[in-house]
Amino acid sequence: MKLVSFNCGRIGLVEPQTGRVVDVTDVAGVEPQAWPPVGMVRLIADWPARRAVLEAAARAREGRPLDEVRLDAPVQWPNKVIAFPANYHAHIDEMKYGTNGGVVSKFQASGQGFFLKANSSLSGPAEPIVLPPLGGREIHHECELGIIVGKRGRAIAREQSHEHVFGFTCLLDMVVRGKEERVMRKSFDTFCPTGPWITTADEVADFGAIEMRLFVNGEERQSATTRDLIVDIPEMIAMSSAVMTLEPGDIIATGTPAGVGPVKDGDVIEIVIDGIGAMRLPVVQGAVGEHAVWDTDKAGFAV
Ligand code: MN
Secondary structure (H helix, E strand, O other), X not given: OEEEEEOOOEEEEEOOOOOOEEEOOOOOOOOOOOOOOOHHHHHHHOHHHHHHHHHHHHHHOOOEOHHHOOEOOOOOOOOOEEEXXXXXXXXXXHHHHOOOOOOOOOOOHHHHOOEEEOHHHEEOOOOOEEEOOOOOOOEEEOEEEEEEEOOOEOOOOHHHHHHHEEEEEEEEOOEEOOOOOHHHHOOOOOOEEEEEXXXXXXXXXXXXXXXXXXXXXXXXXXXXXXXXEOOOHHHHHHHHHHHOOEOOOOEEEOOOOOOOEEOOOOOEEEEEXXXXXXXXXXXXXXXXXXXXXXXXXXXXXXX
16 A cells, blocks of 8 residues: 655555545544644554555545645654664775775674654655755765654564564655764755655565665666665664664665765756655755854765
8 A cells, every 4th residue: 555645734545556646634533734744653553443444435535646736755743763874785885985085994784773864854755855055065865765664662573573664665865975963964954855655564575675776867876675785674673673662653764775976956866666666856956054064174975
């Protein structure tokens, strides 16, 4: 099943045959226009009780074309956005030896843990990525699979991890390269596009065989499969829940493969994840974001 947030807080199901959106906001128990926009989080938490009613409504109702609605970020107000750093061997190599003659390190994703991105960096498939005006700094795309957590849990064992995965979405982890604190470099508004929908986990036969690609202006820049993850999906659930309670609607960015690179005003980024979804996002130059903290020359190549 594919679940969308649309038109400022409405919930929809995407019909698999037609691609039309069926509005199920009322039977999802969601108040549209509510603030904070936690409707999808509540629906995910209530999913076992509401699923059958939603499916029945979707069968009985008329959908409308996807391009007649404005898609929002599927989960707009999660409890947290967890992100794993460089999680594919080839990307670690490029960060160590790559474009900036960077420092050789003993960096290993399995021993590095995870970080958080600000929830406010989330944006949806209808929004451009807005670049802050930071002089010569490079702002890079990172193509990632996003996990949507379905069930609350702490200290979740690998063997139970599947029960806590609600679904998947496309995710871009945008970042200003440099040596400042990672959370600051990765948390500008629109630096975490997600969408176009949540594909529920039951549609994904093998979490270890999800293929993804990223294109800039039509040219392929990143390509990977979750088979090549260093920290795999069960271990991401186990590691993050060892530290913090995972809540319904939490988002886990699973780390990027090789091929990251800078983007500029006018570029179009396309992310495609087989069986999950695809979205095209324009990149535009914004006017805000400058601050003296970015002025000093720290433009190294930390991740
Ligand atoms: Mn990343």
